[in-house]
Amino acid sequence: MTKPSPIASMTGFARAEGAAGAASWIVEVKSVNGRALDLRTRQPSGLDGVEALARAEVSRLIRRGNITLNVNVSRTATTAPLRLNRDFLAQVLELAREIEGAGAAPPRLDALLAIRGVIDTGEEAEQPEDRAALEAAIGKTVTQAILALSTARLAEGARLVTVLAGHLEEIASLTEAAANTATLQPQALRDKLKAQVQALLEAVPALPEERLAQEAALLIAKADVQEELDRLRAHIAQARDMLAEGGAVGRRLDFLCQEFNREANTLCSKSADVELTRIGLSLKATIEQFREQVQNIE
Missing domain, CATH: 1.20.120 (Four Helix Bundle (Hemerythrin (Met), subunit A))
Incomplete structure (x- = not known):
């Protein structure tokens, strides 16, 4: 005898959280009545793979309803040590002496330090492999949230x-x-x-x-x-x-x-x-x- 399939409601809500390194995120997904299956996602730019994963998971677990999925990512502020870019500062001072020789007033210290590139904050541009790892971690949380939504609907x-x-x-x-x-x-x-x-x-x-x-x-x-x-x-x-x-x-x-x-x-x-x-x-x-x-x- 074939076991009956469970009946699902089209309404539900689920939330999941995750973190990795300096980033943390919250995934919220809700479902309401709909004539067919429709998914709308909202996530930070550069995480397009998250949407593709969400669509695959929703199609696997849900047959009908209007689904909205939101991914909010926050990054913890880092306190990297400040470093003086001596080579760049030397070039700036050389230019300042030339200008001073033409009769201009000598530059103030705070003005020199405010020049972009004189002080190095130690922050590095995000590498492709780091973004891929972040996207994979967020994807796992998205899968958890969609599974929780499916459970709530059932x-x-x-x-x-x-x-x-x-x-x-x-x-x-x-x-x-x-x-x-x-x-x-x-x-x-x-x-x-x-x-x-x-x-x-x-x-x-x-x-x-x-x-x-x-x-x-x-x-x-x-x-x-x-x-x-x-x-x-x-x-x-x-x-x-x-x-x-x-x-x-x-x-x-x-x-x-x-x-x-x-x-x-x-x-x-x-x-x-x-x-x-x-x-x-x-x-x-x-x-x-x-x-x-x-x-x-x-």
């Missing part, structure tokens, strides 16, 4: 299955209540049709026999809701099978909700009884609650 999905099963139980109960309404019993139907046909027979002016037969057939058709009840029962069974099957059943359940609504609307339109109308309205309300929850299913 946990929410399990809760939704319980809620949906409860709504189906209520729909089934209301369907049987409609079937057991006194106006749907055979004798009650016969009495009601007999009275309506008698009214047609007594109409003034008298109706032609062909018209009378048409009106009687119409009354019988409008009074019989057995077909709608049978289809409601079939839809309930199908919805239960989908929940048991699991996986990405959200779209199929959404379509089935339209069929539920169609039968409930027809049931109400055929009703000439207060109790049946009340049950039909309750049925429509419960189906709408079911549909609202189905919108969250992947």
Whole structure:
């Protein structure tokens, strides 16, 4: 027997953190309802490989939903020792003496030290291998965050299955209540049709026999809701099978909700009884609650 696949919600949130050397980062990923799978990423420039990795992981774990992934990177300020660039300073002083010989005032010490290149802070440009290592480390955190999001969606999905099963139980109960309404019993139907046909027979002016037969057939058709009840029962069974099957059943359940609504609307339109109308309205309300929850299913 094939093990059913878990059902996932399309909503969720996850966060993961990481650090390496002087850099630290936070990855946040959230998911909301969507018609298809759509991923949007935001990360510092130069980390394009992170987006490619995120798309691969999301496609592997998630089938549907609008996903937003943000990567924020911070770097710790370093306190590298300051060094005097003596060769460069000597060139600056030589130029200063030439200018001073032309009558200009001698340069001040703070002005000399402010010249770019005189003081070396010790900072080095980031090497390609260092950036690649940083990108790989951030990629691991991105994978963790997406896996955590998938886990959160599955946990929410399990809760939704319980809620949906409860709504189906209520729909089934209301369907049987409609079937057991006194106006749907055979004798009650016969009495009601007999009275309506008698009214047609007594109409003034008298109706032609062909018209009378048409009106009687119409009354019988409008009074019989057995077909709608049978289809409601079939839809309930199908919805239960989908929940048991699991996986990405959200779209199929959404379509089935339209069929539920169609039968409930027809049931109400055929009703000439207060109790049946009340049950039909309750049925429509419960189906709408079911549909609202189905919108969250992947």
